[in-house]
Amino acid sequence: MQEKLNKLEKEIQRSLAEASDAATLEAVRIKYLGRKGAINMLFKEIAQMSIEEKKTCGEAINKLKNDTVSELNLRLERFKDKSKGRFELLLPGKMPPVGHFHPLSKVFNEIVMFFKSHGFTVETGPEIEYDWYNFGALNMAKDHPARDMFSSFFIKEDLLLRSHTSPVQIRVMENQKPPVKIICPGRCYRYDAFDASHSPVFHQVEALYVDKGVSLGELKWLLSEFVKYIFGPKTKYQLRPSFFPFTEPSGELAISCMVCGGEGCSVCSNSGWLELLGCGMVHPNVLKNVKISPKKYSGYALGMGVERVAMVKYIIDDIRVFYNNDIRFLEQF
Numbered sequence: 001m002q003e004k005l006n007k008l009e010k011e012i013q014r015s016l017a018e019a020s021d022a023a024t025l026e027a028v029r030i031k032y033l034g035r036k037g038a039i040n041m042l043f044k045e046i047a048q049m050s051i052e053e054k055k056t057c058g059e060a061i062n063k064l065k066n067d068t069v070s071e072l073n074l075r076l077e078r079f080k081d082k083s084k085g086r087f088e089l090l091l092p093g094k095m096p097p098v099g100h101f102h103p104l105s106k107v108f109n110e111i112v113m114f115f116k117s118h119g120f121t122v123e124t125g126p127e128i129e130y131d132w133y134n135f136g137a138l139n140m141a142k143d144h145p146a147r148d149m150f151s152s153f154f155i156k157e158d159l160l161l162r163s164h165t166s167p168v169q170i171r172v173m174e175n176q177k178p179p180v181k182i183i184c185p186g187r188c189y190r191y192d193a194f195d196a197s198h199s200p201v202f203h204q205v206e207a208l209y210v211d212k213g214v215s216l217g218e219l220k221w222l223l224s225e226f227v228k229y230i231f232g233p234k235t236k237y238q239l240r241p242s243f244f245p246f247t248e249p250s251g252e253l254a255i256s257c258m259v260c261g262g263e264g265c266s267v268c269s270n271s272g273w274l275e276l277l278g279c280g281m282v283h284p285n286v287l288k289n290v291k292i293s294p295k296k297y298s299g300y301a302l303g304m305g306v307e308r309v310a311m312v313k314y315i316i317d318d319i320r321v322f323y324n325n326d327i328r329f330l331e332q333f
């Protein structure tokens, strides 16, 4: 019997080694492990033997059976793996689509990075604001005509969706003595029609620096650095007078048109310049409202729409494309 077993074991090993695919392996399985296979036949043979012999031979046959089963399964797995992971050197690889930031997030992050690198810290505040923080403290009393510049969403008589991020500046100055050097990034709301240049929800970043002896010259230097950082070192800019109730004097920064390079085209209405942001020296009344002495301290403030900066930077003529989630647009960045 032992001799028979040894012979069979060698035969099985050879057959397994020769099997080159799953189908051949299956034939080997049927031949040796099937109901009428060689191993089962051996079990039948030992039926006539004595109990002692049955025990020894039975154990040996069982061992052969188990070894064959595990060896067969192992080889079967290997065939499966091979067919799964076939590797063709000459086939071009598959490039999975790569995600990236939304153009607004990109510009937003760039602006925030610029100011952080100049020592500003980031402050945020509520999007639902009191009239006082959104207007009153910013030198715009209830009957101030400048309120018309901000078509605001009022929730109650005294409560509104903030129409700029300036209320954050007031909240910070209320709680912190100068030096105050902050930026306030965030969402703002205005009752505007959703058209090519307006959106009822948009993003702003405002910067504020209040300390002893802060001058307009410092603001001008910061703006020139900002233009270089966001639009490149060769971009020309212009600081011209403007009006805001919360700054005095007030200014407006424009950069040379990215399309025509200042020659004049339809994008810049033939002026050669594109408006970018508003700025100025903090109005003494604003400082008084937060109990900071305008005799001792001065400061500058500036604010920009992130959408506006992105539109000027990437020459986009319709603000709505930022919110449409059109992959053909988004993939260009």
Ligand SMILES: [Zn+2]
Pocket (backbone or CB within 6 Å): 257, 258, 259, 260, 261, 262, 263, 264, 265, 266, 267, 268, 269, 270, 272, 273
């Ligand atoms: Zn132009």
